[in-house]
Amino acid sequence: MRVLLSTMGTRGDVEPLVGLAVRLRGLGVEVRVCAPPDCAEPFDGSGVPLVPTGPPVRPILARAAPPTAQDLARRAAASVAAHFGTVAAAARGCDALVATGVMPAGARSVAERLGICYVFASYQPATLPSPYRPPPRLPLPGRPLPPEATDNRALWDLDAQGWSAVFGTALNSHRESAGLPPVEDVRSHVFTDRPWLAADPVLSPWQEPADLDVVQTGAWILPDERPLPAGLEAFLAAGAPPVFVGFGSMPVRAPRDAAANAVEAVRAQGRRVLVSRGWAGLAPADGGGDCLAVGEVNQQALFARVAAVVHHGGAGTTTTAARAGAPQVVVPQAVDQPYWAGRVAELGIGAAHDGPEPTVASLSAALRTALAPRTRARAAAVAARIRTDGAAVAADLLLETVRGEGTPASS
Incomplete structure (x- = not known):
C-alpha cells in the first residue's frame, strides 16, 4: 500500500505528518510527504522521503505587513496550482491522500481525479465548524467577520x-481543466463531512452533537530520541529549572522587545531563562549567565526539566508541554492559538496571555x-491522562478505510 501525506503549513503542520508516516512505515506502508522545502528538519533520520511542495513559508511569515486581498489571492492560486502539480504527481500510484493545513484546497480534487481515498485532518478543532464556538478571525482581507455578530452558525x-x-476561482479553474465539476463551498469540500481531529481528547475534546461527524484519533506524536546538547545539559545542571521561552515558527511582533520583556519577567520571578531562537530569531538582550539561547532541540526531553514553558500556543508545543507536565503561559499569535490559550487556562495547567505582545507586567502576572x-x-x-497512541490509531484507521473495512473517510 502507498500513502501520500500532504501539508503546506509550517513545521507544526509537518512534524505530526512525519509521526504518522513513521507509524505507517512500521506497518509496511510505503509513505511519502509533501511539505514546504524549508520545513525539512522533522524528516532528519526518519527515513520518510520529503517531496518539496510550494514556496518556502518563512519569507511569507516574515513579512511585517498583513497580506492584502491581492496577496492572499496570489497565495491561494499558488497553493491550488501546487496541489494540481507537485502533489498530484506525488499521489500517482498511491491508495490514499491525507491532507492537513489551514486550507489545502486542491488536495481532495487530486484524490478525486485519481480515484483514491481522501482524508482531511485538523490538529485542532478551532477551524472545524461547530455551534459551540465562533470561527477564528483569520486575516481574510475584504472578508472581515462582523465584530458585533454573536450567532455561531x-x-x-x-x-x-x-x-x-479566496480559493474558489483558482480551484474551479483547475478542476475544469481536469474534467471535474465545480465546487460551490470550498471549505466543506476540503474538510468533508467526516474530518479527522488529530488532537488529544483531554486537551482538545470535540463536542457532540455537531454538524460534522468528526473522528478524533489523538495527537500524532513523532517520538524524539535526540540527546540534549552538552551546553544545554550543563546549563540545566547548574541551577534550578529555568523557564523556557519560544515561539516556534511564528513571526513575533518586535522580537527584540518580546525577548527582552520575557527575560525581565522571568528574572522577576527569580528564575533562569532558556530562550529558543525559533524563526523569529529571539535572543537574550544581554550576556547574563542566567540566560541561554538555544536552537532546535528535543522539546520532549527538555520540557520535562523546565519550570514553565512560555510559547505561542501551537498545537504541537501545547501538547508537548502538557505531556511533560510543564506549566504553560500561552501568548497566542494567530489562527488556533487563542483556542489553545483558552484550553490551557480552562484546564488549570497554565495561563492565557491577553494578546500577542507581552509586556513585562503582563507576562509577570501570567508567570505567577x-x-x-x-x-x-x-x-x-x-x-498522566494525555494519550500517546494517536498516530497508531490514525494509521490503523487509515488502513482499514483504504481496505474497505471501515466507514469511508470522504463523502
Whole structure:
C-alpha cells in the first residue's frame, strides 16, 4: 500500500505528518510527504522521503505587513496550482491522500481525479465548524467577520463564504481543466463531512452533537530520541529549572522587545531563562549567565526539566508541554492559538496571555499563575491522562478505510 501525506503549513503542520508516516512505515506502508522545502528538519533520520511542495513559508511569515486581498489571492492560486502539480504527481500510484493545513484546497480534487481515498485532518478543532464556538478571525482581507455578530452558525456561514471567495476561482479553474465539476463551498469540500481531529481528547475534546461527524484519533506524536546538547545539559545542571521561552515558527511582533520583556519577567520571578531562537530569531538582550539561547532541540526531553514553558500556543508545543507536565503561559499569535490559550487556562495547567505582545507586567502576572504550586500539580495530573497512541490509531484507521473495512473517510 502507498500513502501520500500532504501539508503546506509550517513545521507544526509537518512534524505530526512525519509521526504518522513513521507509524505507517512500521506497518509496511510505503509513505511519502509533501511539505514546504524549508520545513525539512522533522524528516532528519526518519527515513520518510520529503517531496518539496510550494514556496518556502518563512519569507511569507516574515513579512511585517498583513497580506492584502491581492496577496492572499496570489497565495491561494499558488497553493491550488501546487496541489494540481507537485502533489498530484506525488499521489500517482498511491491508495490514499491525507491532507492537513489551514486550507489545502486542491488536495481532495487530486484524490478525486485519481480515484483514491481522501482524508482531511485538523490538529485542532478551532477551524472545524461547530455551534459551540465562533470561527477564528483569520486575516481574510475584504472578508472581515462582523465584530458585533454573536450567532455561531451565522459566523461559520460567513467563514465558508470567505474561503470560497479566496480559493474558489483558482480551484474551479483547475478542476475544469481536469474534467471535474465545480465546487460551490470550498471549505466543506476540503474538510468533508467526516474530518479527522488529530488532537488529544483531554486537551482538545470535540463536542457532540455537531454538524460534522468528526473522528478524533489523538495527537500524532513523532517520538524524539535526540540527546540534549552538552551546553544545554550543563546549563540545566547548574541551577534550578529555568523557564523556557519560544515561539516556534511564528513571526513575533518586535522580537527584540518580546525577548527582552520575557527575560525581565522571568528574572522577576527569580528564575533562569532558556530562550529558543525559533524563526523569529529571539535572543537574550544581554550576556547574563542566567540566560541561554538555544536552537532546535528535543522539546520532549527538555520540557520535562523546565519550570514553565512560555510559547505561542501551537498545537504541537501545547501538547508537548502538557505531556511533560510543564506549566504553560500561552501568548497566542494567530489562527488556533487563542483556542489553545483558552484550553490551557480552562484546564488549570497554565495561563492565557491577553494578546500577542507581552509586556513585562503582563507576562509577570501570567508567570505567577503558571509557577504557582497548584498549577504544577494540576499540570502533572493532566499529563498522566494525555494519550500517546494517536498516530497508531490514525494509521490503523487509515488502513482499514483504504481496505474497505471501515466507514469511508470522504463523502
